[in-house]
Amino acid sequence: MDSSWVVIANYQYSSEAQIFKGRLEAEGIQVHLQDEYTIDTDPLMSHAIGGVKLKVRKEDKDFAFEILEKMPKYSLTNDGEKVHCPNCNSTQIHYFTTIQDLKSFLAFLGSWLVAALPFYTAYEYRCDKCNTTFKKL
Template sequence: MSDTFKTIARFQYSTEAQIIKGRLEAEGIQVFLSDNLTIDTDPLVSNAIGGVKLKVFRHDALKAQHILNSIHKYSLDDNGNPIHCPNCESEEVNLFSTITDLRSFLAFLFGFISGTLPFYSKDKYRCEVCNHEFNIAS
């Protein structure tokens, strides 16, 4: 068996990687994270260094990739059901944060000047099929 590693996924923040790491470890796969401490120290460098890398031993890579593919990649509602696009009814919908109103812009500006992360942003959903952006009434 080879003791070399293979990167099977990259994440912008270490919290995402920790969740997947727990899932893979529950299946008996040994997982290693790299650059997670750097990004935890300064999250703004995540894109510059390629995010948190999730690595497994090469001999476990195929099994780990299969488990990753089985995890639902799109947004779910509070009951665990897929969110549907109101425009095309697709289930390929992702949550994203946006700065579109004055309140979120001022929060972003204050966070940028003070060196902290923004504490207010507006969340919306975007369909990957038709690129339609929408909100969900709570």
């Protein structure tokens, strides 16, 4: 890629980056994802290579930032409502994977090999204010 593209955001997974890419493309902004396929192949590499990089053309950078600022930064329910922390009732909640070591990755991989869909789902919510982690809404 030439230098007319700039990184405006990094995401741990390509599925997350695709959401923001789609929003920017809906506004007519050309978008490129870097390292998307590398992380799809080996999700544990995400931290090592800096995640999926969302790139836009230099001339679209300011407009792209405006659009990204308007998008919700925290988790929502399937009905579009904010998720609340059971401890402090904050709505600053992130949804994240707990597959962060070899043991949890092998459990995920093993369940994937046995069935079409994994039995082992390793996701939790974490509150930014009180750092409480919880699984259910």
